[in-house]
Amino acid sequence: MQARGRLIGLGVGPGDPELITVKALRLLRESPVVAYFVAKGKKGNAFGIIEAHLQAAQTLMPLVYPVTTEALPAPMSYEQIISDFYDTASLDVAAHLDAGRDVAVICEGDPFFYGSYMYLHDRLAERYEAEVVPGVCSMLGGASVLGAPLVYRNQSLSVLSGVLSADELKRKLVDADAAVIMKLGRNLPKVRQVLIDTGLAERALYVERATMSNQKIVPLAEVDPMSSPYFSLIIVPGERWQG
Ligand SMILES: C[S@@+](CC[C@H](N)C(=O)[O-])C[C@H]1O[C@@H](n2cnc3c(N)ncnc32)[C@H](O)[C@@H]1O
CATH class of the missing domain: 3.40.1010.10 (Tetrapyrrole methylase, N-terminal domain)
Structure with missing residues (x-):
């Protein structure tokens, strides 16, 4: 057979x-x-x-x-x-x-x-x-090109989908030591507002097409929501540990 x-x-x-x-x-x-x-x-x-x-x-x-x-x-x-x-x-x-x-x-x-x-x-x-x-995976490719260590010592990492509602994102982010938010694209304005509301916007880093030849790193506040591609993510790195 x-x-x-x-x-x-x-x-x-x-x-x-x-x-x-x-x-x-x-x-x-x-x-x-x-x-x-x-x-x-x-x-x-x-x-x-x-x-x-x-x-x-x-x-x-x-x-x-x-x-x-x-x-x-x-x-x-x-x-x-x-x-x-x-x-x-x-x-x-x-x-x-x-x-x-x-x-x-x-x-x-x-x-x-x-x-x-x-x-x-x-x-x-x-x-x-x-x-x-x-x-x-993309979040690790993203962290490396952003030069952003993700989690120190006993910190925990939350991986979130940008498709979640603003309320759900807020709820999950307030408890997170560090976070990665995937699936942005048309969800970007909502996610950005949530990061502002939770006081995390200053720490948040944005990258499009990480590690690809057309990779783009832009300050989150300057991202044009009309052109934010699906292949983008946001990293909120853990607070640096002064080890
Ligand atoms: C369906 S998921 C696929 C994830 C993939 N399997 C991985 O391991 O990363 C698609 C999401 O991954 C993220 N993504 C995938 N590749 C990416 C890249 N090179 N740069 C930024 N984000 C990426 C984006 O957030 C996108 O919306």
Whole structure:
């Protein structure tokens, strides 16, 4: 009987092509099928990071998101549409696995840190051999280019989604020693106001496309909300410990 292929969640780092791990590169080169999530009409960040390493014999499998925003007019439900999409994507990936082909699903940053790979993993890892290769996640890439040590000694770090309501963000931020706020884009004005209201704005650092060739570091107060991209984050570093 034909051995089944392996599902591989491959973290490729936050953008700088040199931040991919040796292991991820090896498995990428060995995988007959390379799958990647991508918005319609886009190349995709993860794909851009590894493109130069692909070989002609590899099968590319773009998994194109049917929607790009969670705010959809009724009766459309983002949750239903995206769940159906992951079901279908899992079936497509499983067809390759059943035929004995390994499938590397490349993920920007780390696969298990807000990565879409997780939704394939949840659907397939009980039935197929799965391996996850961790990657340098965006908040660590961000901290390094901002020159911002994240947490000292016994401080705790809160990782928050900018999609949360202002009240929820405030509640979680007041107790945080240090924080990272992801998924900014259109959420930036709300997040910035919350940081002002909680007295954290002075400590907050903002970066767009950290470690990518088009990286931009701008003082938070000067960020134009109309042009703040989805690939941006804010870091509120822990208070420096004078060790
Ligand atoms: C769906 S999550 C993916 C996170 C990714 N798996 C990781 O390990 O960092 C997308 C969010 O990650 C953040 N992000 C990802 N890459 C980034 C980068 N190079 N610079 C700044 N933020 C980034 C942004 O906040 C973006 O909204």
